[in-house]
Amino acid sequence: MSLAELKSVCGSCGIRELCLPAGLSDEEVDLLDQHMSHRISVRKGDYLYRMGDPFRSLFAVSSGFFKTVLVHEDGRGQVTGFQMMGELLGLEAIHSTHQVCDTVALEDSAVCAISFDQFEQLGQLMRNLQHRFNKDMSREIAREHHLMLLLGSMRSEERLATFLLDLVMRHERRHQSGETFMLRMTREDIGSYLGIKLETVSRLLSRFHDEGILEVRGRHLRILNRAALAQRTEASES
Amino acid sequence: MSLAELKSVCGSCGIRELCLPAGLSDEEVDLLDQHMSHRISVRKGDYLYRMGDPFRSLFAVSSGFFKTVLVHEDGRGQVTGFQMMGELLGLEAIHSTHQVCDTVALEDSAVCAISFDQFEQLGQLMRNLQHRFNKDMSREIAREHHLMLLLGSMRSEERLATFLLDLVMRHERRHQSGETFMLRMTREDIGSYLGIKLETVSRLLSRFHDEGILEVRGRHLRILNRAALAQRTEASES
DNA sequence: TACCCATATTGAGGTAGATCAATATGGGTA
DNA sequence: TACCCATATTGATCTACCTCAATATGGGTA
Known part of the structure; x- marks a missing residue:
């Protein structure tokens, strides 16, 4: 992949409006690209990350489909979500130094990796971006409340x-x-x-x-x- | 309540280390106090907020005990959490303009209200604070994943x-x-x-x-x- | 194309927890 | 103090979903 391609990952991305850059100006998206994102492809059945891996990056699903699985000590597993393009992976690990669940590609997929350190710095520079991210986290919390209603009632x-x-x-x-x-x-x-x-x-x-x-x-x-x-x-x- | 008291809500708070200001310097805590926080007391059985209320503030539980309840259209309700001192209320509504659940005091309680607008501005000024907040949101997401395991398996x-x-x-x-x-x-x-x-x-x-x-x-x-x-x-x- | 193995369907019978019902308890209030 | 009503306990029965089991299906591969 050439440098030019690298630099325009978000800027030229077809799902830009679904993803993290939604609502950002072209200049801001450029900044995002230059500092942080690069594409990774993940084969069907492969892990994007596993519990215990060091946490460094968030991932935005660029194409494909994932599941996240939480595994209990006694071996039982619980699928905690399915993610499709535009959705973020890794939010649950920000509070830790390591991944806290497994995420698996359910078909051949691609993600954009975003260094969380750099992302936080960038959030300081772009209120837009930070605001958008706060909302994404909040929406995830609300989604899970609905899941709890589903599972509980x-x-x-x-x-x-x-x-x-x-x-x-x-x-x-x-x-x-x-x-x-x-x-x-x-x-x-x-x-x-x-x-x-x-x-x-x-x-x-x-x-x-x-x-x-x-x-x-x-x-x-x-x-x-x-x-x-x-x-x-x-x-x-x- | 005098101005002096108002200004030292966080600074002199006994649970400071459990709450949002954890890890902030004295100067930063002062800034937090001056811009944003004021105490509200809530009687046992009263709602702190209800679904549909406009969302403006986050709340930190200062003392007491709360439950959050998500009510389905058909009337069924699901308790989605219990919050005690130092914990944040309102995270699930950030993505919206209105509250998305009910929160009720289960005993006489007090909370610190934090204008979310001002909080986001302050987050731009203090990387510490924003970082701490990102972790809080993430921890909440992880907590809910464990709840899903509990409810599902x-x-x-x-x-x-x-x-x-x-x-x-x-x-x-x-x-x-x-x-x-x-x-x-x-x-x-x-x-x-x-x-x-x-x-x-x-x-x-x-x-x-x-x-x-x-x-x-x-x-x-x-x-x-x-x-x-x-x-x-x-x-x-x- | 044919085979294979993971995945899915369908049936029969069992059980954890729900539901319905009848007391018991105790914190709040006059 | 005594009363009251929300809350909690306990028992008997019911049922939605689980478990175990047998068979079917179809996507991937040689």
Whole structure:
């Protein structure tokens, strides 16, 4: 990769408006590029980082799809999130010197690495950037509060419906079809994320299929009745 | 409250080292005081803020005890956290213009209000402060990942044991007894936080009591065997 | 193309925790 | 002090989801 390419990673990036530079001026984006970002590609199945690795950088997903997994001492793992392009990886480790979870590419992917030291310096120079980052962290906290509601109060059907609608919306924000898309993760990953077993995920998908809400063929998904799915998001009286 | 008092809220605060000013120089703490903080007291049962209120300030718990509750459209609520002195409230709303959850005082409490606008300006002036704040946000994200593990993968007994040990540690970090303390919240609050029903919480407490791990008398708690409690934190083979 | 192995589906039966219900307790207040 | 109502305990039953098991499917590779 040439120096010129290196310098324009963010400036010429197709997802610039989804990513950290959103709202920054061209000059500011240049500064970001010059100081911090370089691309790394990660093969499907590979770890971007693992618990215990030294923490130095944040990563912005440039393309592809990741999951983050928290592993308990006794070996149990919990999928804590799925990240797609424009989203940041590594926020959970800023408070530490080492990574606190694993992140794995679920398809061939690319990320932009951002030295966190340099990022903090740059945040001092650009109030814009710091503000944007504060909001990103806050949004992540709020997202997790919703996850806690899901895990703590919802029945399995509501959990899956909520999860699917979230995927739909995130695809659409990226100008990808929210109607037809592919699940990048296994039933087991979905189950872990939602706090249910893979068999339950499979049964629920079959049920939604039989009810004409979705068309499921392996990991290919077509949403046939989004309103019905939204209804399944809420507790039904009875 | 006199101006002099106002100006020394943080500087003379007993929990300064637990709170936002930790690691700041005296001069920096003065700056923090002069620009931003003033105390507010909140009666037991009162809301510090409610979902939909305009978001303007962060709050640092000065004394007392709070819970944060996320309410779903259909009326279900989820307790997303309990906050004690030195901890920040309002982080989840930074990304928005309005509050995104309710926070309620579980005993007579006091908080320091911090205008977030001014806080961001000050963060530009003091790299220390911004760095500390970045870490606080990150720690909150990591805390929630652990909650997701708890809610997604643990059995009810493990959840309660984990919760109790967390309370023990937080009391000790505040130089309060971790052996004997009082639960500030109802069984229902605990159940909501842990994703189980209040009857289950009650039964588990009775079980721990019968097994000699705790002494429970209403909300008075004495930890008799912390090691045994720690064991209950992990899945048992069988 | 054919094979293989990870992944997914579907069924049958078991169980942790929910639900419903009937007391008990104790902190707040008059 | 006595009363009251929110909170907590405990028991009996129910059920959503788990577990175990058998089979199907399909993407990757030789």
